[in-house]
Amino acid sequence: xxxxxxxxxxxxxxxxxxxxxxxxxxxxxxxxxxxxxxxxxxxxxxxxxxxxxxxxxxxxxxxxxxxxxxxxxxxxxxxxxxxxxxxxxxxxxxxxxxxxxxxxxxxxxxxxxxxxxxxxxxxxxxxxxxxxxxxxxxxxxxxxxxxxxxxxxx
Amino acid sequence: xxxxxxxxxxxxxxxxxxxxxxxxxxxxxxxxxxxxxxxxxxxxxxxxxxxxxxxxxxxxxxxxxxxxxxxxxxxxxxxxxxxxxxxxxxxxxxxxxxxxxxxxxxxxxxxxxxxxxxxxxxxxxxxxxxxxxxxxxxxxxxxxxxxxxxxxxxxxxxxxxxxxxxxxxxxxxxxxxxxxxx
Numbered sequence: 001x002x003x004x005x006x007x008x009x010x011x012x013x014x015x016x017x018x019x020x021x022x023x024x025x026x027x028x029x030x031x032x033x034x035x036x037x038x039x040x041x042x043x044x045x046x047x048x049x050x051x052x053x054x055x056x057x058x059x060x061x062x063x064x065x066x067x068x069x070x071x072x073x074x075x076x077x078x079x080x081x082x083x084x085x086x087x088x089x090x091x092x093x094x095x096x097x098x099x100x101x102x103x104x105x106x107x108x109x110x111x112x113x114x115x116x117x118x119x120x121x122x123x124x125x126x127x128x129x130x131x132x133x134x135x136x137x138x139x140x141x142x143x144x145x146x147x148x149x150x151x152x153x154x
Numbered sequence: 155x156x157x158x159x160x161x162x163x164x165x166x167x168x169x170x171x172x173x174x175x176x177x178x179x180x181x182x183x184x185x186x187x188x189x190x191x192x193x194x195x196x197x198x199x200x201x202x203x204x205x206x207x208x209x210x211x212x213x214x215x216x217x218x219x220x221x222x223x224x225x226x227x228x229x230x231x232x233x234x235x236x237x238x239x240x241x242x243x244x245x246x247x248x249x250x251x252x253x254x255x256x257x258x259x260x261x262x263x264x265x266x267x268x269x270x271x272x273x274x275x276x277x278x279x280x281x282x283x284x285x286x287x288x289x290x291x292x293x294x295x296x297x298x299x300x301x302x303x304x305x306x307x308x309x310x311x312x313x314x315x316x317x318x319x320x321x322x323x324x325x326x327x328x329x330x331x332x333x334x335x336x
Contacts, residue, residue: 009329011329014274
């Protein structure tokens with residue numbers, strides 16, 4: 001205060017009082033007026049969400065993001081490149097079908113049946129040779145002695 | 155005082171007691187906050203709007219009050235921010251430069267039916283109006299409310315040294331104005 005007297009003597013001479021006043025009963029009524037406004041504000045505020053929704057919110061958000069990515073990537077590809085997508089899809093389907101078929105056959109047959117099937121197919125291949133071709137193949141690849149031995153064994 | 159406020163804060167955070175506790179809080183601080191705002195905007199009607207906005211904000215954000223400062227400091231800070239926001243919005247609406255709301259506030263002062271000071275007090279208010287917003291705030295808080303610099307530092311988020319310098323400059327400017335208009 002003494003500092004103020006030295007630095008600002010004119011200011012320190014002025015009586016330190018509020019030159020303002022308030023309307024009658026202003027502070028008595030203020031609380032009730034504020035209460036009325038607060039009630040209006042409370043109605044305007046969004047209701048708090050239930051606990052389940054709050055807990056599920058991250059999972060729902062994640063699922064929604066995946067769906068959004070799917071819609072943004074897959075759906076435009078399907079719409080704008082229908083031929084490309086159809087080709088890819090049929091290729092995938094074919095591969096899967098063939099693989100499934102072979103696997104199911106192999107699972108069903110036992111070892112003997114498997115070799116029988118192989119020998120059947122060999123016979124068929126042999127049937128495809130005629131006698132002349134067989135004779136020429138044998139005479140060119142085997143000696144007479146080997147042929148004799150094979151014939152003798154039988 | 156502090157323990158009283160702590161109890162009040164606990165009640166405000168309890169859903170079952172909130173309404174009554176808020177009523178107590180308003181009754182306790184309404185006058186001090188009113189005068190703090192009034193000294194900045196001068197006009198009663200503007201002060202009334204800002205005071206209501208301040209308490210509405212307090213109601214909405216009481217859950218987030220972490221008690222790092224006292225309740226009084228927190229309330230003052232909200233009231234100060236609301237007041238500065240109000241003055242800035244007036245400046246924008248009247249297309250005034252951001253540092254100049256003097257004319258608007260002087261009109262407020264002259265037309266205020268609730269001003270009952272004498273000639274010298276009117277002159278003091280005019281001198282205060284010429285100060286920049288921050289200096290005006292510091293001067294009012296120190297000169298009229300006699301708030302300690304340390305507390306003011308928490309409210310205004312400014313260092314004690316800067317506040318002391320600000321008050322000193324403000325007092326000098328006011329003294330000069332009073333001397334020149336004698």
